[in-house]
Amino acid sequence: xxxxxxxxxxxxxxxxxxxxxxxxxxxxxxxxxxxxxxxxxxxxxxxxxxxxxxxxxxxxxxxxxxxxxxxxxxxxxxxxxxxxxxxxxxxxxxxxxxxxxxxxxxxxxxxxxxxxxxxxxxxxxxxxxxxxxxxxxxxxxxxxxxxxxxxxxxxxxxxxxxxxxxxxxxxxxxxxxxxxxxxxxxxxxxxxxxxxxxxxxxxxxxxxxxxxxxxxxxxxxxxxxxxxxxxxxxxxxxxxxxxxxxxxxxxxxxx
Ligand code: ZN
Ligand code: FE
Numbered sequence: 528x529x530x531x532x533x534x535x536x537x538x539x540x541x542x543x544x545x546x547x548x549x550x551x552x553x554x555x556x557x558x559x560x561x562x563x564x565x566x567x568x569x570x571x572x573x574x575x576x577x578x579x580x581x582x583x584x585x586x587x588x589x590x591x592x593x594x595x596x597x598x599x600x601x602x603x604x605x606x607x608x609x610x611x612x613x614x615x616x617x618x619x620x621x622x623x624x625x626x627x628x629x630x631x632x633x634x635x636x637x638x639x640x641x642x643x644x645x646x647x648x649x650x651x652x653x654x655x656x657x658x659x660x661x662x663x664x665x666x667x668x669x670x671x672x673x674x675x676x677x678x679x680x681x682x683x684x685x686x687x688x689x690x691x692x693x694x695x696x697x698x699x700x701x702x703x704x705x706x707x708x709x710x711x712x713x714x715x716x717x718x719x720x721x722x723x724x725x726x727x728x729x730x731x732x733x734x735x736x737x738x739x740x741x742x743x744x745x746x747x748x749x750x751x752x753x754x755x756x757x758x759x760x761x762x763x764x765x766x767x768x769x770x771x772x773x774x775x776x777x778x779x780x781x782x
Contacts, residue, residue: 529653530631532695534734535568537561540699541587542736544657545574546650548629553577555628556601557648557657558697559591566598578628581605582659583645584612588697606635609644622646638685640678641668649688656688656740659697664738665721666704667749668697669780675773679752682772686750690741701725701735707782711748711775712757718746748775 533545537560544557545568555578556565569576576599582588583606592614596603604626607619620626622637626648633650638661645668648657660668661678662685670678685694705722712718721742725735744750751757752772758764763771 528630530628530650530655532653532655532693532737533568533572534695534736535564536699536734537564537591538587542695542697542699542734544695545569545572545576546628546631546653546655546657547572547574548631551629553629555580556595557695558582558588558659559595560587562591562594562598565591565595569599575599576601578626579603580626580648580657581613581616582647582657582661582697583642584609585642585660588659589614606644606646609642620646636684638662638681640670640673640675640681643672643677645681647685649692651689654689654692655695655737656685656692657695658685661685661696662694662743662747662750663696663698664694664701664704664735664743665708665725665747666700666779667747667776670776675776676769678776679769679772682750685740686744688740690739690744692740693737694740694743695737699729699734699736702729703782707779708746708748710782711760711778712746712751714756715746717742721746 530546535543541560547554554574557580579601602617604618605613620635624635636647638647641660753768
């Protein structure tokens with residue numbers, strides 16, 4: 528049986544998630560921007576949080592962890608390398624480790640770049656990938672701590688997962704990401720169609736997450752830094768992929 532996943536909007540534009548294993552009742556909360564919306568979402572479904580998974584140390588992903596852990600007794604899991612700047616962990620994990628939510632197993636993946644120590648959680652049997660501020664819908668997180676080659680390596684690691692993987696990212700930035708993507712990749716017909724769909728969803732105030740990894744590969748400029756047409760357009764025909772990624776990221780920072 529696969530995890531049932533619920534998207535929970537928090538704060539201004541953050542997303543947190545519930546991942547529920549119907550077989551055992553185990554329920555993971557992925558990131559806690561605020562405790563109240565997650566407690567409400569759990570209560571509405573009659574679910575009890577058994578695990579809290581932390582992606583990275585930024586306040587808008589962890590502020591609610593202590594309150595949620597106190598209210599539910601859930602086990603707090605996060606990167607051991609970042610333990611000094613995360614809420615108290617019950618379980619410190621490293622990239623390559625396996626975590627278990629009820630019957631479902633997930634892998635911890637290093638996605639350093641936005642921060643060093645940022646991890647993603649991949650549940651292959653459920654086709655679910657929780658990426659927070661690494662790979663985002665039509666975008667990627669800003670490089671606050673890591674380097675461009677590091678983020679490129681992180682994104683490349685995610686790009687190798689199956690195309691039918693659903694990407695559950697940390698923020699609703701997709702409409703503005705789409706406008707930027709069209710500047711980098713204006714002739715991409717898949718991107719044009721996706722940008723339209725995103726605009727319509729946002730008009731109705733619908734979330735644009737999760738997205739499919741295959742859609743990201745086809746339309747997200749940050750995953751497409753290796754494509755000859757993108758390199759040519761940026762005047763970087765002979766540059767290596769990580770350099771092209773760095774240039775796209777620099778342009779986005781100024782966008
Ligand atoms: Zn962040
Ligand atoms: Fe964030």
